[in-house]
Amino acid sequence: MDKLIYLDHAATTKTAPEVVEAMLPYFTENYGNPSSVYSFAAKNKDAVNRQREIIAEALGADGSEIYFTAGGSEADNWALKAAAEAYASKGRHIITTKIEHHAVLHTAEYLEKKGCEVTYLDVDEEGLISLEELKSAIRPDTILISVMYANNEIGTIEPIKEIGQIAQENGILFHTDAVQAFGQIPIRVDECCIDMLSASGHKLNGPKGIGFLYIRKGVKIRSFVHGGAQERKRRAGTENVPGIIGLGTAVDRAVRTMEERTAKERELRDYLIERVLSEIPYCRLNGHRSMRLPNNANFSFQFIEGESLLIRLDMKGICGSSGSACTSGSLDPSHVLLAIGLPHETAHGSLRLTLGEETTKEDVDYVADVLKEIVAGLREMSPLYEDFLKKNQ
Amino acid sequence: MYSQKVMEHFEHPRNVGEIENASGVGTVGNAKCGDIMRIYLDIDENQIIQDVKFKTFGCGAAVATSSMATELVKGKSIQEAMQVTNKAVMEALDGLPPVKVHCSLLAEEAIHAALWDYANKHDIKIEGLEKPKSDIHEGEEDEEEDY
Numbered sequence: 076m077d078k079l080i081y082l083d084h085a086a087t088t089k090t091a092p093e094v095v096e097a098m099l100p101y102f103t104e105n106y107g108n109p110s111s112v113y114s115f116a117a118k119n120k121d122a123v124n125r126q127r128e129i130i131a132e133a134l135g136a137d138g139s140e141i142y143f144t145a146g147g148s149e150a151d152n153w154a155l156k157a158a159a160e161a162y163a164s165k166g167r168h169i170i171t172t173k174i175e176h177h178a179v180l181h182t183a184e185y186l187e188k189k190g191c192e193v194t195y196l197d198v199d200e201e202g203l204i205s206l207e208e209l210k211s212a213i214r215p216d217t218i219l220i221s222v223m224y225a226n227n228e229i230g231t232i233e234p235i236k237e238i239g240q241i242a243q244e245n246g247i248l249f250h251t252d253a254v255q256a257f258g259q260i261p262i263r264v265d266e267c268c269i270d271m272l273s274a275s276g277h278k279l280n281g282p283k284g285i286g287f288l289y290i291r292k293g294v295k296i297r298s299f300v301h302g303g304a305q306e307r308k309r310r311a312g313t314e315n316v317p318g319i320i321g322l323g324t325a326v327d328r329a330v331r332t333m334e335e336r337t338a339k340e341r342e343l344r345d346y347l348i349e350r351v352l353s354e355i356p357y358c359r360l361n362g363h364r365s366m367r368l369p370n371n372a373n374f375s376f377q378f379i380e381g382e383s384l385l386i387r388l389d390m391k392g393i394c395g396s397s398g399s400a401c402t403s404g405s406l407d408p409s410h411v412l413l414a415i416g417l418p419h420e421t422a423h424g425s426l427r428l429t430l431g432e433e434t435t436k437e438d439v440d441y442v443a444d445v446l447k448e449i450v451a452g453l454r455e456m457s458p459l460y461e462d463f464l465k466k467n468q
Numbered sequence: 469m470y471s472q473k474v475m476e477h478f479e480h481p482r483n484v485g486e487i488e489n490a491s492g493v494g495t496v497g498n499a500k501c502g503d504i505m506r507i508y509l510d511i512d513e514n515q516i517i518q519d520v521k522f523k524t525f526g527c528g529a530a531v532a533t534s535s536m537a538t539e540l541v542k543g544k545s546i547q548e549a550m551q552v553t554n555k556a557v558m559e560a561l562d563g564l565p566p567v568k569v570h571c572s573l574l575a576e577e578a579i580h581a582a583l584w585d586y587a588n589k590h591d592i593k594i595e596g597l598e599k600p601k602s603d604i605h606e607g608e609e610d611e612e613e614d615y
Contacts, residue, residue, distance in 0.1 A: 380502055382527035386478060408502065420499030420525070456484045456531070458495060458506040458523040 078392035080438045084278075084370055085227055085255060085429035086396055090321065091280040097324040098282065101317040109314050110303065119316050126323025133330050134272065134289060135263040142288045142306045143319055144299075147254035150273030150288035151178035153299040153310070154250040158219045158271070159186050161295045162248070166216025172196045172204055172233075173414040174226050178273075179252055180410070183221075196222075200416050201363040202231030209241055219248045224256035224272075228411040228427055229362030230371025232260065239268030248294065254278055254286075258329035259337060259368055270294050276318065280432075281325030285318030332432070337369035340430045343439050347428065348372050350443040355450055361412060361425065370430040375417060378460035379424045379453040387449045388426075393442055396427045420459065470528055471562035477532035482539050485521040492589065494581025496600060497574050503530045505578040507538070511586055515546045522578070529568035533575035536560050541579055546586070549579060550596050 081089075107116025109123050127138040144150045159169065171183050173195045183193045194212045196204045204222060220242045225232045235251060242249035250271040253262060257272075258279030264272060271294065275286035290296055290309075302311025348360055357377040376384070381397030388395050397409075408422035417425075428442065454460040470478070487508035497503040503526035510519035520542050524534040537557050541549040554572035558564050564572060581600035587593060 378525065380526050380530075383478075383531060386475075386528045390479065418499075419502075423499070423502040456481065456523050457525045458504050459499065459525045461486065461506075461523055 079394070080392055080434075080442060081394045082428040082430060082434065082438075082442065083394045083396050084431040085230075085368075085427065087277045087283065088280045088431060089433075090277070090282050091325060091328060093328065094281055094321045094324045098317040098321040101320050105316070109316060110305065119314075123314055123316060123319050126319050126326075129323045129327050130287060131289075133257075133262070133326050135265050136289055137292065139307070140289055140292055142290055142310055143314065143322075144273075144286045144288055144310060145284055145315070146286040147176075147252070147273050147275035147278075148178035149299070150275075150286050151176070151252055152182050153288055154271045154273060154296075155179065155182045155186060155219070155221060157297040157299055158248055158250065158294075159189070159191055161297050162218035166214070166218045167191045168194070168214050168217040169219045169221065170194045170196065170209065170212050170217060171221045172198060172223070174198050174202060174228075174231075174411045175221070175223050176227055176252055176254065179221055179223070198231075198414050201366075202226055202229050202361075202411070202415050203363060203366070204233060204238075206234065206237050206241065209238065213241075213245050213247065217245070217247050219250060221250040221252070224251045224253040224262065225260070225368050226362070226411060227255045228409055229373045229415065230255075230368040230429075231363040232256065232366045232368065235269070236267045239266075242270075243268040255368060258326065258333070259370065261333070264289060264291070271296075276322040276325055279325050279329040282318050282321040285315055285322045287322070336432050340432070340434070341369040343434055343436060344370060344372050344430055346436065347430075347439045347443060350439070351446065354443065354447055358450070359421075361415060361417070368429075371427070372429070373425060373427045375412070375421045375425045376450050377421055377424060378457045378463060379450060381423055381425050383453055384424070384426055384449060387453070388442075388445065391445045391449075393445060396429075397425055469565055470532070471564075473560070473562040474529060474532040474564065477535040477561065478528045481522075481531055481535040483521050483535065483542070484523065486523065487519060487521050490521075490582075492582040492584070492586025494578050494583070494585055494600060496577045496581050497526070497530075499525070501570075502526060503571060503574055505530065505534050505574050507534070507578040507582040509541075509582045509586055511546065517541050517544050517546065517549055526571065526574075527568070529564055529571040530574065532561055533557050533564070533571045534578065537575035537579055546583060546594055549583065550594065552576065552579060 107119050109120035127141045130141050131138040187193050222238050239249050248270045252273045254275045257274040270291045272289040277283040298309045300311045359375050361373040412422035487510050490508040491511040492509040495506040506523045508521040512518050520538045522534040522538050524531050540552045554576040557572045557575050
């Protein structure tokens with residue numbers, strides 16, 4: 076199979092050639108440790124700090140508020156665990172949602188075992204939290220609100236600005252997992268009263284294994300990795316210089332291309348949604364129709380199961396995902412789809428297609444055609460579809 | 469993740485379909501776990517399985533195990549069909565990933581459920597056959613803890 080149509084950009088993206096090019100000298104020529112005194116290495120410190128500035132600018136933050144991590148999961152872990160520890164004297168209550176990425180959910184569950192109390196907010200059928208529910212969940216001992224900027228599976232964008240205001244009015248720290256949103260939609264940390272924000276390099280055509288946590292100046296938070304004085308003594312370990320250069324270059328590129336790129340993706344995505352919904356019966360779009368990431372489409376097809384669908388798509392050269400790449404292999408349907416109220420069997424039959432900058436209209440047409448065929452074929456062999464047809468005869 | 473045999477059966481499943489007025493029909497699994505299998509048996513007066521068809525809602529392994537199970541019982545006597553265990557199905561498929569072993573169990577149960585239906589309809593007893601335990605309304609998953 077020569078054809079490859081990659082529609083899983085929410086899982087990861089291709090590292091852009093210009094990003095790789097920017098990184099390469101930092102493996103071979105400029106390999107010095109940024110903490111060393113001699114000028115050969117010290118210039119790497121400057122290079123690292125330049126990336127900090129680029130990222131800070133993308134968020135409306137200050138360079139000193141950007142802390143490099145090994146990726147989004149580390150940033151999420153750090154934000155939750157360190158805040159829980161640093162603010163333990165104020166309280167031990169955390170508010171998050173039922174649709175967070177497992178990097179937040181499993182960390183919250185871990186903190187529960189360590190004595191924290193966690194409220195998991197429900198979402199409506201489009202994946203939005205209720206601001207009223209959030210307000211009434213707040214207690215005097217609430218120390219942290221963590222709500223993802225946009226959901227990785229269904230693409231719904233949460234009302235971050237309003238959440239941030241509520242957090243600020245109540246004097247509560249606000250963390251957001253922006254791994255999917257950063258680079259796709261404009262984010263301003265001040266406008267949204269965000270105290271901490273997690274992001275990752277490989278979702279925006281940067282390298283894997285690098286990400287950052289934005290920590291607002293003044294936020295009390297413990298070191299995550301103890302050791303050297305890197306990252307203002309908050310995250311020890313020799314900097315991943317090539318990774319940081321790659322991340323900065325990718326962020327710069329993502330910001331520059333955002334408007335044009337996402338306009339194109341949005342148009343193609345809407346075309347895909349329109350074709351699928353109108354041509355395949357018993358199917359629905361998951362997530363909010365308009366408050367959604369520009370590249371995300373998530374469908375549920377009744378009477379069929381997601382893995383079968385994925386394998387058949389793969390045989391036709393199409394890469395998609397069911398639930399999310401992190402949960403495939405497990406037998407439980409996606410927690411996000413259950414949270415928006417889908418019954419188990421419908422949640423099992425879900426497909427996420429996430430477009431990228433290289434996706435074309437031809438790709439989308441091919442995918443819609445193939446999808447139509449595969450869904451019909453799988454339904455032919457589904458006992459659930461057989462029962463449904465008999466019931467409606 | 470899957471063996472070539474599994475992929476081959478998934479891509480070209482054998483014996484997909486229904487049998488009208490089947491001698492026995494069995495449906496096992498549940499939608500919550502994401503697997504439902506239905507087996508139709510056409511059994512002649514000499515208790516030989518003349519034809520077998522299946523329908524499956526489930527993952528690649530569920531489809532492949534159903535397909536293989538129908539191949540293994542086709543043309544066999546009902547006693548021989550009772551010998552088709554989940555192990556036999558797995559071996560015939562060159563193995564399954566550990567998380568998918570339950571699919572082969574489901575295939576065995578689906579055959580048993582169809583035989584049970586046949587035995588009930590014809591008021592006979594098949595040695596070693598027990599009432600199928602899983603049906604589409606049962607089955608709760610256990611959460612594993614890993615901290």
